[in-house]
Amino acid sequence: MVSSTQNGSAKPAEEALNLPALVGINLGDSFASIAVLTKEGLAECIANEDGERQIACAISFFGEEMYIGSPAKAQLVKNAKNTIVGFRNLLGKKFSEIPQSQIPTSALIIQHPEIPDEPAYKVEILQPAPAPLPKSTTGTPAASSAPTPRSEPIPAERILTVSEVTTIFLKSLLQSAEDFLGKKVQGAVITVPSTFTDAQKEALENAATDAGIPVLQLSDESAATAAVTTTEIWGATLPSDRTQLIVDVGSSSLSLSLLAIREGLAHVLASSSSTSAGGTAIDSKLITFFANEFTKKTKTKLTVCSENPSTADARAEAKLRLAVEHTKRTISASSGAATCSVESLKDGLDFTGSINRLRFDMLVRPIYDSVVRAVVDLLESAKIDPHLVDEIVYVGGTTCLPGLDEHICLTGGFNEDINTPFSMGTVIGGGVGDPTTVLARGSALQAALIASLTGEDEDLRNAFERGSDLLQVKTTSKSLGLVFPDDSGNETGGTWIPLLPAETTLPARRTVTFDVGLSEKSKRLAFELWEVSEGIRVEKIKPEKGEAVDDDDDEEEEEEEIEAKHKTIVKEGLLGAAEAEAALGIKGISQSKAAGKWTTTVEATIIVAVSGAVDVSVREIGKGGIVATIKVSAP
């Protein structure tokens, strides 16, 4: 549960003073978060002075006051026209590029009065009365030497550019971080959506610099995610070579990235992003649901989420929109029913409604469906069978919903034992898989990584600059491995020893240790180097009579075949073969399973150069062991 007292205040603890002065900032369009490094070298999100870890990206002006974060968001009910939200997505855009909203629910975006084609916000404020002029010490005698009494603040208009708003907001995040750390921040990494253009990135970087943030890097959201998911603590049981699908569902956008992770190195295989699903759409469903409940209970008509702004109960809708934030978080955190309470929703009538997980998941099913559709489309366009995806990672507030995970796993066509933060149990209780913290934590880890490059490694920092060519690499396009031939008659014609998967960055070196079986009489060992591709074999299984599906309506589905998918290895080409007489064969000792069997332990090493030339050596481990090698020239 999100509790506002969790983690107490942002006052510096004794311990915090010893932490590195580096931070990660996730700047979303609707929420931001801040992470610092722990003394164990991990990263954790901190709460701001309001006790929030998900800090609403909102600024509101009320009289002489300026509110930031959730107090500002609360102003959307009574002071919407002076409340600014959704500014991140407008950074670096021209006024003419921004669609004008038909139903303004927050401060209007106007053409800046002086700067051509520049979007700006106009808000009403109260300006403190001008201070009395200081008494002049020289020359003309002052009209009166008595101080002018302080007068009332003056109503005024304030024009803020999107950059200025961003700067104000980022400054408050910096302040929260510095309050927590008890010292000045020396370096920060800030996230950017992968859809940001150079102009947008530039605008963000300038806004951050103006806020006094020493920016080490703007990190793409997919990279910030990978900074976390390639660490040891992410999932010790996950294979170090894997295909990882990142599903980021925020408030208004859905971004997907398919990554190849190879022993800590990651690159994007395919990605997509759209505004087809998000938390705001879920809110609208919930608001409509609760508004109907309200009408049922009170017989008072309540129109929300209407196309026609003149008939809508705008203030009631704004109140519900704030309230369902809590409802959704409760649904995510516990399996019980979640409530939604609003005081004086309409005509002075209070409202309290509730919804359980089952009903909730049914209600928002269309949004879950569009997420799955986007996933299926991405995998199809990348020509990757869902069964070849090893892991799904969730990012963004909306992916906290367990129903979404279930829906993706059940209908996305994945292997049933696919790893997700839910299946690994790392979402609840501030675990490493908490989707609302991944981006900030990844950014903090990035800040630590970049800051560690000093002395003779200082030049490596170039690689973290925008558009660096140092990121351009060659990767293998197919997998490589050894076949130790035998009589088994299996699909590879022997024991398959994978050495190097496809999509591995070159140069690459891998070593595998295993036992080679020898016969009593002959100590000959031989192996072949094959290039292969991973495929999927679909097997149609007829359900056995009697043990058919557990429902009772199975008569209609009688004899329906079940499809089972298996990963297969398809041989593409033989690159070479080698053989030798083992020198260190040993006979298994009597108690062991291998009793009486002859084996020798070998170490196979593959090196693939940037050119694509391959060197394989198989070496018996121990003094006097033999070595057999295969060399393949570059393509």
Added chain:
Amino acid sequence: MASIQTSILPKGYTRPDPSKASIAGPSTRRLLPVGPAFISHLRLTLKHQHSFEAHDA
């Protein structure tokens, strides 16, 4: 300890001739600049001319 164990080579096995002279042409990708593995890769490419021997030395 080694967990894989191969079976015995068939008696009449003869080494086949390669059917390909080299691996499929490498693809070009863009690495995500994250993690210690990326720094190792940078060192390997920038300081050791892509050579593992130079890197290990």
